[in-house]
Amino acid sequence: MKTMKWLLRREFWEHKGAFVWAPVAVAAAMILLVGGGFLYAMTFGSPEQVQFNGHTVMQINGIPPALRYKVAHIAASGYMGLAAPVFIVLAVVVFFYCLSALHDDRKDRSILFWKSLPLSDRDTVLSKVLTAVLVAPLVTIAIGTVAALAMLVFGLIGTAGKGLNLFAPVLMEPNLYLAPLYMLAFLPVYAMWALPTVGWLLLVSSWARSKVFLWAVGTPLIVALLMKWFNVLVGHVSNAQIDVDWFLSEVVARGLTGLVPGIWLSQDHIRVMNQQEGVDPMGLLGMSYGTLATPGVWIAALLGAAMLYGAMRMRRYRDEG
Amino acid sequence: MNAVLSARGLTKRYGKRTAVDGIDFEVPAGRIVGLIGPNGSGKTTTLKAALGLIPFDGQLTVLGFDPRTQRDDLMKEVCFIADVAILPRWLRVKDAIDFVEGVHPRFNRAKAERYIANTKLKPSMKVKEMSKGMIVQLHLALVMAIDAKLLVLDEPTLGLDIIYRKQFYQNLLEDYFDEQKTIVITTHQVEEVEHILTDLMFIREGKIVLAASMEEIAERYTEVMVPMDKVGAASALAPIDQRTVFGKSVMLFDGVSRAQLSQLGETRNPSVADLFVATMKGTYA
Numbered sequence: 171m172k173t174m175k176w177l178l179r180r181e182f183w184e185h186k187g188a189f190v191w192a193p194v195a196v197a198a199a200m201i202l203l204v205g206g207g208f209l210y211a212m213t214f215g216s217p218e219q220v221q222f223n224g225h226t227v228m229q230i231n232g233i234p235p236a237l238r239y240k241v242a243h244i245a246a247s248g249y250m251g252l253a254a255p256v257f258i259v260l261a262v263v264v265f266f267y268c269l270s271a272l273h274d275d276r277k278d279r280s281i282l283f284w285k286s287l288p289l290s291d292r293d294t295v296l297s298k299v300l301t302a303v304l305v306a307p308l309v310t311i312a313i314g315t316v317a318a319l320a321m322l323v324f325g326l327i328g329t330a331g332k333g334l335n336l337f338a339p340v341l342m343e344p345n346l347y348l349a350p351l352y353m354l355a356f357l358p359v360y361a362m363w364a365l366p367t368v369g370w371l372l373l374v375s376s377w378a379r380s381k382v383f384l385w386a387v388g389t390p391l392i393v394a395l396l397m398k399w400f401n402v403l404v405g406h407v408s409n410a411q412i413d414v415d416w417f418l419s420e421v422v423a424r425g426l427t428g429l430v431p432g433i434w435l436s437q438d439h440i441r442v443m444n445q446q447e448g449v450d451p452m453g454l455l456g457m458s459y460g461t462l463a464t465p466g467v468w469i470a471a472l473l474g475a476a477m478l479y480g481a482m483r484m485r486r487y488r489d490e491g
Numbered sequence: 492m493n494a495v496l497s498a499r500g501l502t503k504r505y506g507k508r509t510a511v512d513g514i515d516f517e518v519p520a521g522r523i524v525g526l527i528g529p530n531g532s533g534k535t536t537t538l539k540a541a542l543g544l545i546p547f548d549g550q551l552t553v554l555g556f557d558p559r560t561q562r563d564d565l566m567k568e569v570c571f572i573a574d575v576a577i578l579p580r581w582l583r584v585k586d587a588i589d590f591v592e593g594v595h596p597r598f599n600r601a602k603a604e605r606y607i608a609n610t611k612l613k614p615s616m617k618v619k620e621m622s623k624g625m626i627v628q629l630h631l632a633l634v635m636a637i638d639a640k641l642l643v644l645d646e647p648t649l650g651l652d653i654i655y656r657k658q659f660y661q662n663l664l665e666d667y668f669d670e671q672k673t674i675v676i677t678t679h680q681v682e683e684v685e686h687i688l689t690d691l692m693f694i695r696e697g698k699i700v701l702a703a704s705m706e707e708i709a710e711r712y713t714e715v716m717v718p719m720d721k722v723g724a725a726s727a728l729a730p731i732d733q734r735t736v737f738g739k740s741v742m743l744f745d746g747v748s749r750a751q752l753s754q755l756g757e758t759r760n761p762s763v764a765d766l767f768v769a770t771m772k773g774t775y776a
Contacts, residue, residue, distance in 0.1 A: 176593035184581050275579065282573035283630070285544065287594055288566040486562075487546055 173289065177297035178305060181271075188263045189306050190313075193256045197317035200255060204321045208328030241329075242336045246343030248449040249322040250353065253314035260310040261430040264302050264364075268371035268429075269382045271298040272485055277380075281488075291485045295372065295478060302368050302429075303361040315350045345451060352451040359458045360431060362471050367428030369474030369481070376481035376488070390422040424470045434461040495520050495641055495673040496541060500549035503536050510536040512697035513549065518690070520640075521670040525684055525763070526677045528694035529771055534677045537694070538643050541675075542571055554640055567596065570634050571643035578618045578626055585614040591633050603636035606662075623650045631659060635667050642667070644676045648683070656680070660687055685763040693770050700770055713744050714761040715752050725755045732769030743769050 182189065272295070275281040284294065326336050340346060374386040397412045404410055427433055435443075439457045443449065461467060496518040503511040511533040518524050528534045540547040543558030543565060551558060556565040578587070584607065592600050610628045618626055627650055634642070648656040664687050668674060678684055691708060693701040703711070717725045717740045726733075728751075730742035743761050744752060752758050761769075 173594050176590055179593075180590060183583075183586055184579065278580070279573075279577045280579040282544075283578055285542075286566075286571045286573070286634070287591065288563065288596075289594060290563040487544075 173293055174297060174300075177289065177293060178301060181297060181301040182305065185267055185301075188267060189309050192263055193259050193310050193313045196259050197253065197256050197313050200252075201317055201320045201324070204252065205324035208324045212328045212331035238334070238336070239339050241334075242339030243343060243345075245322060245325065245336060246340045247345035247349070247451060249318045249325075249346070250314070250349045251318075251449065252321045253318040256310055256314040256317060257431045260306060264306050264429050265367075265371065267306070268298070268302055268368055269375050269386060271302075272372055272376040272481060273378065273382050276488060291482045295376075295482045295485065298372060299368055299478060303364050304357070307357060307360060307431075311350065311353045315353070318349075348451065352455060355455055356431070356458060359434060359462065362462060362467055363424075363434050364428045365474035366424045366470040366477075367426060367474070369477030370425040372481045373477040373484070376484040387426065390425060394418055394422060420466060420470075424466075428470075434458060434467075436461075493519055494552075495522075496551075496553055496675070498537075498541075498549065498551045501537065501540060501551050502548040503533070503540055503545065504548075509697055511540070511547070514694075514697070514699050516692060516699055516702055518673060518675065520673055522689045523668065523674045523676065523687055524690040524692060525681070525688040526675055526692045526694060527681060527763070527767055528677075532694045533697040534694050535645055538571070538645055538675065538677065542569065542643060568640045569643065570637045570639035570641075571645065572630060572634055572647050573645050578630055580617070580619040582618045583614070584612050584616050584629060587629065587633060588614075591637070595637055597638040598633075599636045599638060602666075603632050606632035606635060624652060624655060627651050628655065635662065640672060642672065642674045644674065644678075646678055647676065648678070648680065656683055660684065663687070681764045681767055682762065688763075691763065693767065695771055701766075708766070709760045711746055712761050712766060713747065713749050713752050713758050714765065715742050715744065715755050716740075716757040716759075717742055717755050721755050728752075732765070732772070 275284060322340070326340060329336055371386055374389075375382055378385045394414055394417055397414045397417060401411050401414065423433075435457065442457070443454065446453070494517045496516070498514055498516050500513045500515065501511055502509065502513050514533075514537070526534045526537065536545070539545045540551060541553050541558060543562035546559060553565055554568050556562075556568075558565055588600060588603055588607075591603070592598050607629070610625065610632070612621070612625055612629055612632075616625075618629070621629070627648070631647065648659055651659065660683060663674070676684055676688075688705060690704050691701065692699055715725065716736075719738065719740070722740050725740070725742050728744060728747050731745050732743040734741050739756075743765060749758055
């Protein structure tokens with residue numbers, strides 16, 4: 171347990187730039203841009219219209235109280251969405267983190283230092299998995315929450331400047347305070363969907379001598395290409411066809427895009443969400459956990475775990491000359 | 492079972508090439524063993540096998556553990572520095588100390604800090620800001636503060652200047668070594684380690700050609716400064732090596748009594764380097 175704590179800290183030391191400073195930079199840029207935009211709109215914008223999230227949400231002439239609460243509800247329950255770019259950064263950062271996690275120390279031979287300490291290969295690989303599916307998302311949620319709140323405040327100041335004071339109704343919305351907790355509640359779903367991708371990337375990272383990215387991304391794409399080619403060749407003489415689309419959506423997508431938050435939501439889910447006013451976090455959570463009821467998620471997660479085991483075995487005897 | 496390291500038929504093949512060819516050896520506790528051989532002779536491979544870094548054939552036990560199946564237990568008792576001291580570039584001195592203290596039950600923080608205080612290393616320094624010598628200093632400070640039963644040093648002082656090399660071996664002997672511990676060293680700088688070794692192992696083309704304690708070697712091998720007029724008589728005793736220094740022949744004898752040799756000229760113990768050169772003759776031919 172104590173060893174795991176230090177291994178996680180070790181990962182954090184090494185990747186502080188990617189896990190903390192990259193999302194902080196993106197968050198800062200967004201606050202500057204969005205906040206500046208709101209303030210600009212307040213100062214110079216036309217007084218009749220208030221735009222929120224790119225939509226004209228209301229006209230200033232005569233505000234029915236019901237609309238006022240509706241807008242407040244949308245703002246309080248959906249403000250986390252403002253931080254979406256930070257979560258996209260998370261996916262990119264963790265993707266490349268996994269690719270380098272078991273490769274970089276072999277490349278510079280510092281693996282021999284780690285191996286001279288009582289650290290098992292199992293714990294080492296496990297610490298990287300936990301960093302990818304738990305530590306990095308937690309850090310991002312923290313940064314994302316701060317950024318989203320800052321933008322919300324700017325937005326409220328902006329609308330207040332137009333004569334629509336939403337501070338009180340927004341502060342009364344329970345969703346305002348629950349949003350970060352909802353984010354935490356998504357973590358188990360995220361981890362389940364990320365597992366096959368993390369497993370695949372760490373396996374390649376542990377195995378490849380060089381060009382990790384090419385191996386990880388190129389291999390599945392070339393396999394898909396070969397399948398297409400097979401279909402073209404065989405299609406002339408027989409009806410036997412490989413379902414390439416199935417391979418792309420069920421194997422390649424699970425193995426490469428599992429780190430993108432919300433990847434589990436299908437078109438149907440998004441259609442349901444678009445019909446709602448604002449975001450219904452409970453409904454979204456329900457839909458997300460609903461995706462775990464499909465066998466594909468579990469099979470992929472099991473394969474992910476198997477690939478992690480492979481990565482541990484591989485790391486055991488990788489001889490770096 | 493008293494032996495710290497014990498090998499029976501230890502073999503390692505890389506494809507068709509045999510790096511280590513069925514070697515047997517025993518290292519008892521409380522020894523400082525020099526494993527010496529030319530480049531590519533299999534010394535690093537032997538050490539890697541002992542540390543569970545590579546699979547191998549044959550039998551090998553280290554502190555009673557099989558490095559293939561019990562590496563995690565073994566590493567609590569063993570520490571090593573692999574041939575070029577390389578540390579992760581992003582590591583800070585203070586983080587390195589915290590980390591090793593956190594994961595190693597036998598790490599003595601005060602000792603590591605004392606070693607580091609004698610260097611130019613600062614706690615906030617990152618490895619990438621350090622000179623090669625400083626990296627080695629940090630690495631040695633960390634490793635020497637670990638109270639391991641077996642310490643394996645593969646070219647530990649490569650890249651260090653002579654002042655620090657001397658100091659390192661002195662620290663090793665005075666602060667680190669005791670009769671509970673065993674140290675295995677490989678190095679090219681034979682002259683620097685020969686006075687601290689208790690045992691010698693010469694390895695050549697994957698085979699051990701000489702394994703003996705320094706006392707046995709002193710008994711067995713004699714170097715004689717033979718004046719010109721006695722060269723014929725000396726040659727008759729089949730020296731294993733011969734060179735000429737200032738008009739005198741210096742001959743190396745294996746297993747000839749010292750009393751007999753002293754009649755031929757001045758006798759003395761050969762240096763490990765000379766013995767090594769004589770033993771490895773023809774390696775590169």
